[in-house]
Amino acid sequence: MNSPAPTTDYLRQSLGVTERFQRLKARPVVLEIEKLGRQFAGKNGPVTALRDISLKIHRRELVCVIGPSGCGKSTLIRIIAGLDVPTSGRLLVDGKESRGPSSERGMVFQGYTLFPWLTVKRNVMFGLQMGGMSQLEAEGKALEWLALVGLSKFADTYPAQLSGGMKQRVAIVRALAPNPRVLLMDEPFGALDAQTRAQMQAHLLEIWRNVDVTILFITHDLDEAIYLADRIIVLKAHPGEVQEVIEVSVPRPRSAEQFNSPEFLATRRRLEELIHPRVDLVHEKLPIVRLTPVGDDVE
């Protein structure tokens, strides 16, 4: 079995991209994770879901976390959101240690989590009012946010009447309305069809360009990660550890045409190497017995 040499051309950056990364790294760190670990109690002793995860995310950076199923990427984002508690390590937001959920770390979930009993407008107002803003002021803000994602005319409809893509657009502005430092997104477009997903990715980049927010985005879709991210954090499973942090060499602004650019393809090849095990390394072979007549082969 001759495995190809690991690709390296994904590391090659144009001057513009390098400069961009330098500018990015000069910005203040918004979210910092120090040696984060999470163990769960299992039948045969504790199971380590995450081990020694450390990362720094700078202001207005868009970071994607990618990894095979079971690598603990959902656990990671839940810990950052404050919905789960780490067994070791620290989480710092703007240099201050942070515990428990708060509106400084807004989250968009994979499932639709709009409040079904509230209209679209009131959903967006929710976070603002929890923070003590008056009804009138919150309403004004909510309408501004809805205008930003082109949903003004749906302000008074209930979520059940919206399509999946529209629901997630509302969920994004609902999370953005209370002005979070970090927007956490847990496979937010996973339940959408391919076309809607592509649209939503473009929308997200548009929103991110216009709003002062740092985004941590979890996905298992390689193209999505490359298309969106400044940096991609690749996790590996059992235990969940950082395998590699890739600075995406595809220049911004991103567009759908770049999917076939050399930088994009090189990055994609590298991600595939990291995430998809080579066939010759898969030990599990299905014990299938031939059930079709000879000569009726499908190749």
Next chain:
Amino acid sequence: MLSSHWLTVGKEPAASIRFTLTVLSFLLPIAVWAIVSYVPWIWHPLIRVSSAGDVAWFKTGLLVERVVFAEENLKVVTSGGHAAEGERANPVFLPAPHQVAQAFITAFQTKPILRGDRWLHESLWLSIKTIVLGFVFSSVLGVPLGILCGAYPPIARLTEPVIDFIRYMPAPAFGALAVAVLGIFDAPKMAIIVIGTFFQQVLVIGNTVRRHEPALVEAAQTLGANRRQLLLSVIVPSCLVDLYNDQRILLGWAWTYLIVAEVVGVSSGITFFINQQAKYRNFENVYAAIIMIGLIGLMTDQGLAFIGRRLFPWQLNPPSRLGRFLRWLFPQKAVEA
């Protein structure tokens, strides 16, 4: 080609057939009742004497068993007298449908005979008052406690075991106690309804609230909701529709305790009316009163379902069977809502 058999699992019949079936579900029992009442050779175990003949103890209008009637006639005929005449009849406790239908009007006109007897409308009003007050008292405590149990496991652990224990004690068993503590008039009756409803209510409401969507709570947490806001702005509204339907079902249970509650202490309300009318052997009034209780219950439930549709506009199609029931009752209006 879809299966077109009329009985297919989970397949709803067409709207027109559904309506017919609903009507039939009421008409079929009435039809059986009518057959037993009006077809003389079906059941009719008695003879109503129309002419006594020479039987000494027969009187016109007397109901006697068929065997006795035949025996007496045989005796009289063999001794050379006139045979009694009569026609087959049902016992007095089974009035015919038209008699009961008439009783719906006459029952309201039946004068109270003794001092302390009441008109039917007074009795009904008293019963409704007892039910509503008992249910409100129970809900004022039971609903908040149930919500707390559902939202906070420690509170559930503290209260639910003992409530689970008490709810198996039949509410009527507390009757004597209630009278001793609360006197003989209305208070002990409400107490029985409260006891019968409250403990179930806490458990039912608690269960409903426990089934809240955790993802919505998490979403609200990341939007900055504190503990109080989570309970009042997320958990309660997210369960509101189910809580409302629970209350409707619980109100039905409260009705089943009514009859027991009303014989506690001084018998009152619709139960007293029924008992008195049974004593006077006005069984058509008894049936009318029982059916009225059913109708009041049905109408209350339908009314609440109808209100529910307006209270919860975010529901596209309420899944309840009663909701569909309602659309049959108010076809145009409700479909638009």
